[in-house]
Amino acid sequence: xxIAAHTHTRRVIIAIVAGFALAALQPVAAHHSxxxxxxxxxxxxxKGTVTRIEWANPHIWVYLDVKNDEGVQxxxxxxxxxxxxxxxxxxxxxxxxxxxxxxxxxxxxxxxxTCNARLVKLPDGRSVFAGSSGETQQRQx
Amino acid sequence: xxxxxxxALVAALALTGVCPPSAAGQPxxxxxxxxxxxxxxxxxxxxKIDFSGVWQKPYTPDMTKDGKDQKGYAxxxxxxxxxxxxxxxxxxxGDYTGACLPFxxxxxxxxxxxxxxxQSDKYFAFLFEQNSWFSVIPIDGRPHGHGIxxxxxxxxxxxxxxxxxxxxxxxxxxxxxxxxxxxxxxxLHLIQRFxxxxxxxxxxxxxxxxxxxxxxxWNNTRTFTLRPDWEIMEYSCEENNKSLWEGRIKxxxxxxx
Numbered sequence: 176x177x178i179a180a181h182t183h184t185r186r187v188i189i190a191i192v193a194g195f196a197l198a199a200l201q202p203v204a205a206h207h208s209x210x211x212x213x214x215x216x217x218x219x220x221x222k223g224t225v226t227r228i229e230w231a232n233p234h235i236w237v238y239l240d241v242k243n244d245e246g247v248q249x250x251x252x253x254x255x256x257x258x259x260x261x262x263x264x265x266x267x268x269x270x271x272x273x274x275x276x277x278x279x280x281x282x283x284x285x286x287x288x289t290c291n292a293r294l295v296k297l298p299d300g301r302s303v304f305a306g307s308s309g310e311t312q313q314r315q316x
Numbered sequence: 317x318x319x320x321x322x323x324a325l326v327a328a329l330a331l332t333g334v335c336p337p338s339a340a341g342q343p344x345x346x347x348x349x350x351x352x353x354x355x356x357x358x359x360x361x362x363x364k365i366d367f368s369g370v371w372q373k374p375y376t377p378d379m380t381k382d383g384k385d386q387k388g389y390a391x392x393x394x395x396x397x398x399x400x401x402x403x404x405x406x407x408x409x410g411d412y413t414g415a416c417l418p419f420x421x422x423x424x425x426x427x428x429x430x431x432x433x434x435q436s437d438k439y440f441a442f443l444f445e446q447n448s449w450f451s452v453i454p455i456d457g458r459p460h461g462h463g464i465x466x467x468x469x470x471x472x473x474x475x476x477x478x479x480x481x482x483x484x485x486x487x488x489x490x491x492x493x494x495x496x497x498x499x500x501x502x503x504l505h506l507i508q509r510f511x512x513x514x515x516x517x518x519x520x521x522x523x524x525x526x527x528x529x530x531x532x533x534w535n536n537t538r539t540f541t542l543r544p545d546w547e548i549m550e551y552s553c554e555e556n557n558k559s560l561w562e563g564r565i566k567x568x569x570x571x572x573x
Contacts, residue, residue: 207407207411207413207559207565208407208408208411208413208414208495208496208497211407211410211411211566212414212565229556231552231555232551232553232555232556233416233447233551233552233553233555234556234559236556236558251558253558253559256429256551258429258549258551259428259429261549262546283564284564285563285564287562287564289564
């Protein structure tokens with residue numbers, strides 16, 4: 176195997192490992208029943224610009240403007256508790272106002288533009304605030 | 317590198333789980349599981365096992381299920397009353413913890429957030445990070461008090477050899493045993509048994525004795541892991557409880573006492 180091919184193989188491996196890693200990311204447990212607020216059967220994918228981050232208990236919240244055919248719509252997505260995220264190495268500055276993000280989450284049951292974020296990704300593929308309050312997933316300590 | 321070895325690497329890393337950035341005590345991307353310090357169980361000056369420390373606990377949202385470091389009790393022995401309570405529960409109508417009301421003893425121990433134990437000859441104190449609650453328990457042999465029923469109940473402790481047994485009664489009936497909502501009544505008698513097989517671990521057993529809700533006692537066993545690299549952090553449930561303020565979760569309707 177020449178060097179270029181070796182490098183390519185390594186990149187592929189890293190990408191695959193990253194994919195598995197994202198799949199294995201631990202959700203951060205809810206302080207209350209997840210199912211009471213969110214519908215795990217209503218997934219949503221949002222792409223938008225971060226407008227505000229609230230780094231406070233019991234959960235962090237990320238606000239973003241999402242552009243679509245109807246214009247710009249404000250959304251809000253819940254993340255994990257800041258204490259657990261801090262222990263996992265995240266800070267409030269891991270995501271900044273103006274960052275373009277993609278959020279995979281599930282919708283709130285009340286029909287508002289609210290989601291529970293299972294995955295928040297930056298354009299370079301890095302994920303921030305890994306995990307969510309989805310109690311249906313296995314949590315890894 | 318051959319493809320089959322690459323696949324093996326991927327599989328190995330996936331199985332071990334890969335963590336985000338540089339988690340304290342759990343290096344990023346290595347998948348290595350945290351290992352607590354090794355050694356014998358410490359003792360207090362008076363010779364009792366000393367459970368003091370910050371402890372990582374397994375998240376136990378459903379006490380009937382097994383999980384990492386915890387074993388559930390699959391078939392709960394409900395009474396007719398208990399089964400009716402369980403079947404009629406709907407968290408969407410109000411999970412009290414969403415309103416930042418006290419979790420109570422079982423759900424506080426069930427949380428994934430760590431807890432600190434502080435201990436003297438007279439007292440054993442749970443300092444729960446979840447919502448910054450605490451419970452201070454006499455362990456000097458005194459009997460239960462006769463106060464009004466409370467969210468965390470009335471606890472006293474005693475020693476059975478090197479096992480500390482914490483016995484709790486006088487709960488109100490406003491809490492649930494776990495996040496999924498398994499019920500209990502005001503007749504709940506909770507027994508928690510602590511042993512420390514070595515420096516790094518507590519073997520923990522929670523025994524649920526509630527004759528109104530269950531036909532017999534049942535238990536849930538867990539292992540807690542010492543985290544000398546962690547400190548308990550403040551946790552204000554009320555600070556930004558948007559979900560409640562914006563009406564997506566409800567306050568439960570309790571019967572007036």
